[in-house]
Amino acid sequence: MEPVISTQNLSKKFSVYVLRNINLTVNAGEIIGYIGPNGAGKSTTIKILTGIISDFEGDARLLGMDIRKEPIEVKRRIGYIPENAALYDTLTPIEYLYFIGQLYGMDAKNVDTKSRELLHVFELSNHFNTRMSTFSKGMKQKVLLIAGMIHNPAVLFLDEPLSGLDANAVILVKEILMQLKRAGKTIFYSSHLMDVVEKISDRIIIINEGEMIANGTFEELNQHANGSLENIFTELTGNHAHESAAVEFLSILER
């Protein structure tokens, strides 16, 4: 069976290369944890795979389609939840979700009903007609999550999806992701929250300075460094000096 996501020598250069020769294979129903330090190239990878960035080197295919040649068809089948809470916050959540639904060609009545029900699940029923400019970061994040999934995509790209959410919402989102996986959806999950990635991912990919440095299940990666994913991450990204950095930080503060 053809993989849902596949890349060959995927590279991207701005002034310097931010991604180098990334070779990915993701199968249907997998949850991939995509982690790396700040500026490692995680968001750039996601922007290429979601068709936002189209001038890249190498090949990228999604659901059997060439992302470069069929970007619109690819976008129709995927959902994307961006890192920053980008939405038109002068709109109400109902108005915003209606707009998003229209871009996917969804039936107006269906969008409206779905929006209200999904907002209710996220405990936003009292805010159907409130402009989002007054929303907290977590409330906006909930609307973004719904906007990324309202068209029931086959593949979901999540870039720090739990940002700003309260504890209950975090548990709910994790449960939703597990249910989506059971329903055969593929999830590409990028985050800095190691414990969440460790718990929900079938496979973890670590990227550092634009290069893939690890790809395997948690158990496989655990052979490199014993303990938590945090330890493995620290070991593989070559950043061991946390304790001495903390000591130095404190000594500077006390000057």
Next chain:
Amino acid sequence: MDKLLLGFVGLFKGVYRMAGVNYPQLLAIVAVKLKTDNRRQHISYRINTSRENGNAFLITLLIYIILGALMSLMIGAIQSIMLSMTVFYSFLIVMIAMTLITDFSAILLDTSDNTIILPRPVDGKTLYAARLTHIMLYLGQLGIGLTLVPAFVVSSKYGLGLLPPFLLIGILAIMLAVLITNSAYLLILHFSSEDKLKNVINYIQIGIAVICMGGYQIIPHLISGYDLGAMRVEISWWHYLMPPLWLAGTLEMVHLRQVDLGHIGMATCAVFIPIAGLVLVNKFLAPVFARKLGALAAVSTAVKRSDRAMSKLPYTISRFVTRPGPERAMFSAVFNTLARDRKIKLKIYPVIGYIAIFIFIFILQKNNSLDAIRENVVNNKYHLMLLYLPIMILQVALHEIPYSDEFKASWVYFSAPLVKPGELLSGMIKAIFVRLFLAGYVVLGLIVLIVVGRSAMADIFVAALNNYLMLMILAMIDTHKLPLSMEPEIRRQSGNMGRGIITVVILGSVTGAHYFILTFIPNVILALVPIQLAVSYLLHRTYKSTAWSEITL
């Protein structure tokens, strides 16, 4: 109103489909853009209703109708249809291009669409067409405002039959303005970065503001030298380089029924270039547009190298003019903001241009030789006007500095252990004075010294201190707002007139007093300096001790 506009867009459904645009998506995007436009002016923490408010737009429309009415006076005065219509269509193109640049730069280059619309199945053509439609709807309404009164004048002067071609050519003028501006943006965006483009736009905005102000002042002076009744324009080759002349030539052809080669050429350019241009831009540049915007978003998240080392200038100056602590911190922050913030620069820098034009018109224009200029300035003591005009720049800066897009960052004022926020205000006022006054004033002072001679030295000193005193008085009588702490949307434009009157009254009194002393008791002029220094010190000390209870939040 939105429904009416969307209904109007619906008339062109077939055209959009023929151009390969996804019409339902276009309609959805335009509807949302219109909705966010209506609400953008009225966001605040307190307003939380879904009530739309179109007042801001209606006021703009009214101003445009008045501007159109003023322009129609010129149409009435100039006999030659070619000349009057050249002036009118130039005005229309400049006004529309200026609106496009000032109001729509942010919308055209809105990178928030990257994360909202680009990940959805919307192609570049549809997105670009939606943006263009949104812009055309807005400009179309303003175009109607500008054309309303001139349309009556044209009908009564040249007959009702000329009204339809006049209006149709007006639409072509708007299309030309959109074509010129959009092509320039897309080309710059193609070869450059968004940041550079925003800088270029900033300078264009400043330039246009100055040119318009200068144009309104200078053109009547130039035209007054001609006999408008006898004026007649012959078509030459260089007319083909000037778009307003194509439009005016076309109308002249219709009015005079003068179908010669020159006029046919003009009409062809007028009709063909805007339409073909927009089609070509949509076909070749629009697909690049979405791709480029996508890349822009990615670049903005990639780690950037610092372009240059942090400027040490404000920190060095601050050591001489401020005390360590909040005052010094605010001095550096405001100093840098005045140099870097595009929106503040856009408000302040045109005033510098206006001053230059003001000087040109009132001091220099009637005098050809340097000696004549010198005599005119010395006799009329015009150099005082030159020395006091900088307060106009300072008062604009004083009004603008509290507003910032990053107003939320002002939480630091409240979390810091600040006993008296007056220290921040003191740093702010010093930064405004040093950044916007001192360097320019040295140049002005030198010019005055060269023109008037050494006798003006005392005036230069006294006027410098008076500028500072006026700035202090303006700061103290206004509500006290902390720098960079207020949301730009809540800026009250209604206070402009009152503030302007107060400034003019203070400026007039101080300049008048200086003029009086210089004319009748010139020997005592330097005796003013200690008094000025003492008053400045007292005012500054009072301002610096402003308490939290006196701050407007």
